[in-house]
Amino acid sequence: MSDTANMATDIVLEMRGVARHYDDLKILDQADFKIRPGELVALLGPSGSGKSSLLHIAGLLEKPTSGQVLFGGKPTD
Numbered sequence: 001m002s003d004t005a006n007m008a009t010d011i012v013l014e015m016r017g018v019a020r021h022y023d024d025l026k027i028l029d030q031a032d033f034k035i036r037p038g039e040l041v042a043l044l045g046p047s048g049s050g051k052s053s054l055l056h057i058a059g060l061l062e063k064p065t066s067g068q069v070l071f072g073g074k075p076t077d
Helices: 003-009 051-058
Strands: 013-022 025-035 066-071
Touching: 003 013, 013 051
Parallel strands: none
Antiparallel strands: 013 025, 013 066
């Protein structure tokens, strides 16, 4: 398998176009990221910027309004 193919399967957590809206309030809008094994990640931002909402969606505690969450390349829907 090529290195490029290995990189795609080595992604532990991926978010693609994740949005979270409450009524007319946009909490997240088109969030994208990938986390690979061994990476250390920090989530920084001011109060009310959507950090907890992003973590709730990443931990499958909440569903995104739109977009996709993948674990090990597999969709969680």
